[in-house]
Amino acid sequence: MSELASIQQTIDEEKVKLVEMARAIYNNPEVGGQEFFALDLITTYLEDKGFKVWRGIGGLKTAFMASYGGEGFHIGYCSEYDALPEIGHGCGHNLIGISGVAAGVALAASLGDMPGRVSIIGTPNEEDEGGKVVLVNSGVFDDVDAAMMFHPGCSTSIHVESLACRDYRFIFHGRSVHASTDPWEGRNALDGVIQTFNSINAMRQHLKDDVRIHGIVSEGGLAPNIIPDRAAADFIIRARDSRYLGEVIEKVVACARGAAIATGTSLEVTESGFPYEAMVSNRVMADLFAESLRETGYALDSPHDEGMDSIDMGNVSRVTPSIRPMVAITDQWVPGHTRKFSMLCDSEEAYNIMLTVGQAMAITGHKILKDIELQKRIKQEFSAVASDRI
Numbered sequence: 220m221s222e223l224a225s226i227q228q229t230i231d232e233e234k235v236k237l238v239e240m241a242r243a244i245y246n247n248p249e250v251g252g253q254e255f256f257a258l259d260l261i262t263t264y265l266e267d268k269g270f271k272v273w274r275g276i277g278g279l280k281t282a283f284m285a286s287y288g289g290e291g292f293h294i295g296y297c298s299e300y301d302a303l304p305e306i307g308h309g310c311g312h313n314l315i316g317i318s319g320v321a322a323g324v325a326l327a328a329s330l331g332d333m334p335g336r337v338s339i340i341g342t343p344n345e346e347d348e349g350g351k352v353v354l355v356n357s358g359v360f361d362d363v364d365a366a367m368m369f370h371p372g373c374s375t376s377i378h379v380e381s382l383a384c385r386d387y388r389f390i391f392h393g394r395s396v397h398a399s400t401d402p403w404e405g406r407n408a409l410d411g412v413i414q415t416f417n418s419i420n421a422m423r424q425h426l427k428d429d430v431r432i433h434g435i436v437s438e439g440g441l442a443p444n445i446i447p448d449r450a451a452a453d454f455i456i457r458a459r460d461s462r463y464l465g466e467v468i469e470k471v472v473a474c475a476r477g478a479a480i481a482t483g484t485s486l487e488v489t490e491s492g493f494p495y496e497a498m499v500s501n502r503v504m505a506d507l508f509a510e511s512l513r514e515t516g517y518a519l520d521s522p523h524d525e526g527m528d529s530i531d532m533g534n535v536s537r538v539t540p541s542i543r544p545m546v547a548i549t550d551q552w553v554p555g556h557t558r559k560f561s562m563l564c565d566s567e568e569a570y571n572i573m574l575t576v577g578q579a580m581a582i583t584g585h586k587i588l589k590d591i592e593l594q595k596r597i598k599q600e601f602s603a604v605a606s607d608r609i
């Protein structure tokens with residue numbers, strides 16, 4: 220039997236169980252850090268398939284690594300399984316999780332005597348804290364030679380990049396007084412916030428096109444007749460290039476400092492959340508995936524490049540060659556993180572795409588493991604491109 224037929228056969232044999240697991244995760248949505256049901260379900264299945272499993276890796280209780288094979292090039296499939304509060308699987312991580320499992324199991328079954336290691340890496344808490352950032356910082360990806368995952372969407376894009384991203388909080392401290400009787404004695408912290416927004420808006424015309432700055436007033440005072448002595452704004456700042464992002468952040472912080480001077484308030488600046496790096500999609504791997512997806516019979520017509528959001532896979536792409544294609548589960552435009560999108564993630568069409576993508580990722584992995592020249596090209600591109608973008 221050919222290698223591709225063997226991969227197809229494993230997917231066919233495991234199809235019922237794989238869809239059952241994706242459906243079970245859909246019906247038991249767990250928010251980031253609490254995905255114990257999904258962890259148990261997936262790792263028990265993988266142990267049953269002969270994988271060696273390590274749970275709670277990288278300091279994250281619901282993360283895992285499941286490996287098959289031995290020495291040689293190490294392929295890692297990232298599996299997400301966290302849900303959104305209230306909405307459940309409105310980002311389709313039930314599909315991501317099991318497509319990675321399908322790919323890993325099918326590639327493992329096709330290995331034969333070929334050297335190489337196949338892993339499924341359980342990367343929890345993507346929505347809330349970017350679990351992959353923690354796992355990358357803990358060295359979990361250090362011995363992974365190529366990493367892959369897919370994300371369901373409304374269109375198909377093979378070469379997906381993303382923006383580096385930082386979260387900032389500006390807290391202004393002023394002086395409260397009666398807003399009508401002695402306003403001249405007050406220092407209005409809310410004015411500090413408003414002035415910050417105005418200065419950032421004035422700065423936008425001088426920024427490069429890929430920069431995104433978006434904020435909210437998170438604290439704006441207690442009542443209109445009290446001059447606020449405390450106000451705060453939360454901003455997310457993004458750009459394609461991490462170095463340029465650093466420059467933009469300095470400018471944004473300067474806007475807040477200027478606002479504090481202008482309003483006679485004092486400013487506290489804190490960085491919150493984990494820094495997301497921009498995704499660098501490996502072209503050699505992305506082209507291989509596109510070719511493999513076509514080999515499954517999927518009609519892939521002229522996919523476009525994409526990537527104006529921020530994803531924790533970006534951090535993975537800085538330490539190992541990576542791809543994170545988006546594959547459509549609908550031909551309608553349905554916004555992500557909504558109940559409507561969640562419903563799509565439990566459809567027959569979505570589960571078929573999950574299996575097709577799992578098969579294509581397994582074929583991609585197989586092609587890489589059997590071709591040392593391909594392995595070299597993947598690593599050469601990574602060294603040339605990823606290191607240049609840090």
Ligand SMILES: [Zn+2]
Nearest residue numbers: 310346555556
């Ligand atoms: Zn999401």
Ligand SMILES: [Zn+2]
Nearest residue numbers: 310311312370
């Ligand atoms: Zn997602």
